[in-house]
Amino acid sequence: MPSSVQAGQANLESVPMRRPWGVIIAVLLLAVAVTSVLWLHQRQGPTVGGPFQLVNAATGREVSDQDFRGKWLLVFFGYTHCPDVCPTTLSNIAEAMSQLGPLAEHIQPLFITVDPERDTLPVLIDYTGAFDPRILGLSGSANQIASAAKAYQIYYAKRVIGDDYYMDHTATILVVRPDGSHSASILSTAGPTDITRKLRQLIGNNGR
Structure with a gap:
């Protein structure tokens, strides 16, 4: 195998696979936002009135x-x-x-x-x-x-x-x-x- 091809393969193998961190972070942020909205809707405000x-x-x-x-x-x-x-x-x-x-x-x-x-x-x-x-x-x-x-x-x-x-x-x-x-x-x-x-x-x- 020509040395140039071997060198090319070596370079490819040495480059780590890039993970889509931007997409993962965006999904996590969206999940947090949705959870927060649901929590706010379910949370009851302070009650006004009562027994006296x-x-x-x-x-x-x-x-x-x-x-x-x-x-x-x-x-x-x-x-x-x-x-x-x-x-x-x-x-x-x-x-x-x-x-x-x-x-x-x-x-x-x-x-x-x-x-x-x-x-x-x-x-x-x-x-x-x-x-x-x-x-x-x-x-x-x-x-x-x-x-x-x-x-x-x-x-x-x-x-x-x-x-x-x-x-x-x-x-x-x-x-x-x-x-x-x-x-x-x-x-x-x-x-x-x-x-x-x-x-x-x-x-x-x-x-x-």
Whole structure:
């Protein structure tokens, strides 16, 4: 065999076979991406709402979330000394209840105080009644309120200023279905017409 041919064969044999690493890496990355998407779709977000034990300001008796089954709930956490957000939000809820007409019979607005120290039951009754007698004020012990706020993912904290204090809190209206599950969240900046439109949409799509 000519030496040139032998040299050529030797060179071919000495060159290692090239693996398609680019294709392999691309396939692996695709598999990881598909797995991540499936995991995100299967992963459940944090649950909003749940059981609570609070005191009905109107009766002085303890109530639970079970007592409101069959009603759509508008749940708002706040306090009576709130300078602007709380009175504005409750005023908007009251106006929305008026705009809803007969549909309002299926809705129960709840105002849960985050300041039980000052918001005694008589204070709550007077405060909510000033907006709409259909708005029910709820209070309770510090632990009961903390438990309810945690269930509904509401943040609140006491901020002391000199000899006085105010309550920093989440300003969101939580809409709860008649079965107790969370339906939607409405920002406190929503006007009464926006609240009315949202409730008509939700109740119309999900039944009463």
